[in-house]
Amino acid sequence: MRRLLTPLLACLALTACTGSQEDEPAPPALPAVAWEQVSLPLPEGPAGRIAVREAVACDGTWWLAGGVFVGDGSVPAGWRSDDDGRTWTSLRFAPRGYWAERAIMSSVACRGDRVVMVGAKSGGAHGNPRVTTWYQRPDGVFTDVVAPFSLFGGDQAVSVERVAAGPDSWLIAGNRTAGAAVWVADDERTFELVDDDPALIRDERLDTLAIAQVHDGAGWTVVGSGQVAGRVNRVPMAWVSPDGRTWERQQVPTSEGFTDLERVARTDDGLLAVGLRDDRFGTWRREGGTWTAAESFGRLDPDGQAFTGAGSLATAGDRALAAVSDGTAYALWGRLGDDDWREVEIPVSPTAAGEHVLTVGATDDTVLLVGDDGKTGRVWRAAWPS
The missing domain is CATH 2.115.10.20 (Glycosyl hydrolase domain; family 43)
Known part of the structure; x- marks a missing residue:
């Protein structure tokens, strides 16, 4: 909204501007969303900053993938919610490999009560991502697949x-x-x-x-x-x-x-x-x-210097929400019951930079917004906007 209003204010301030305010159509109001921030418990182990990456729901359970940055390192982390994303408990991880011990969980998928995560940590001689996949043991602990x-x-x-x-x-x-x-x-x-x-x-x-x-x-x-x-x-x-x-x-x-x-x-x-x-x-x-x-x-920022594109897409019926970056900052856009895409009001808009994330997940009733600005990982929930 700030970017949209600036040219108009500048025009009103200058006597050399041509045309009138009526010539400029008012930007459509952003759909109002009652976002509720939810708390994530810090997992057991060394204290650090929580990082969040992606969430998915199956059979009434939400799964959230991420990690904890500790000093110069990191450890895998994830969370589970059985009450539609209102309260969360930390998942337990038992990494077996060197890179698994340091991985940040970047992706999660579920089918019923079965869950798979993908994590990675950059390192080695060339600094390439060292990828690991994870599954849940019968005791509920997630461990990496030795591959x-x-x-x-x-x-x-x-x-x-x-x-x-x-x-x-x-x-x-x-x-x-x-x-x-x-x-x-x-x-x-x-x-x-x-x-x-x-x-x-x-x-x-x-x-x-x-x-x-x-x-x-x-x-x-x-x-x-x-x-x-x-x-x-x-x-x-x-x-x-x-x-x-x-x-x-x-x-x-x-x-x-x-x-x-x-x-x-x-x-x-x-x-x-x-x-x-x-x-x-x-x-x-x-x-x-x-x-x-x-x-x-939307529009891409011609001066954007970072990631440009779609970070995530969530659908329910004919409704859709997409978290996107214009090359400078993230935003949330939605198709909410018709063919018109509109920007959706969100409580955070991370800049498009390394370790910065905005993703969205959804069920038929609930939307979960996952945001990480490189300093704090946070999660909000809301009903579908209209």
Whole structure:
């Protein structure tokens, strides 16, 4: 709002301004949201600052992934809520590996009472993220899966994104030097790398990048972008698979400018994806296997120097909320019962910088906002805005 009002105030102050106040349409009011900040207990162990990254809900239980920064180091942490996000208890972790002991949990997915987390800690000779996956033992303690270094790292590593749950499998999207890749598991402990599928990896015409994924009820969909030979700007891409192991490409409408898909979620009618389209945030919908370009919203900051894009996407029925960064700061935008996207009032707006986070999760009734400004990790809950 401050950015919107500044040009108008400057204009009123200068006699050389042309036009009148009536020429400038008033910006729409932000949907009012009764955000309630909730308290997170500091986990047992050394005192430090709480970091929060992502939350998800299954069968009435919320799971929150994060960590605690202690001095120059860090330890894994997470929280659970069984009363719709009002009160939280700390999860217990029993790391076994050197990097697991220092990991920050960046992603969490659940299916019923089964939970998988992904964590990482940068280090080693080259400072690359050392990725670990985590499962919950029968006693409720989370422990890391002991896996070969080359599963997520090694000389072919590029990136490991978030984890998602399907009805009978788990999937992590990411990238290797050969292009887009996934890690698929039928249980919480046996992730298998798929980095040689012809539809996923790059070819002589197209370099591929996978960013996010969702299970649509029948199979997996991964979204991302591609770099076409001879074209400056990237194009949006999507892939589908019945089992996470064999893939097919889908056509996604593009534009002349930079375009990609960065988050994807289920809706009543199919899938909704959010990404970048030219100098705005763009949306796409898939119904019956066909992608169409939909609404655009917001503006990218041409002077932004940090992360630009969609940090998270939450849906409930035909409603949607997207946490996005314009390159300078995070904001929350929503499609709330119609096709118009509107900025939603939030109690915090972290700058887009390292270790700064804004993500959103939702059930049919409740929205959970997870924010980290690099100094404090905090969580708010509210009913869906209207």
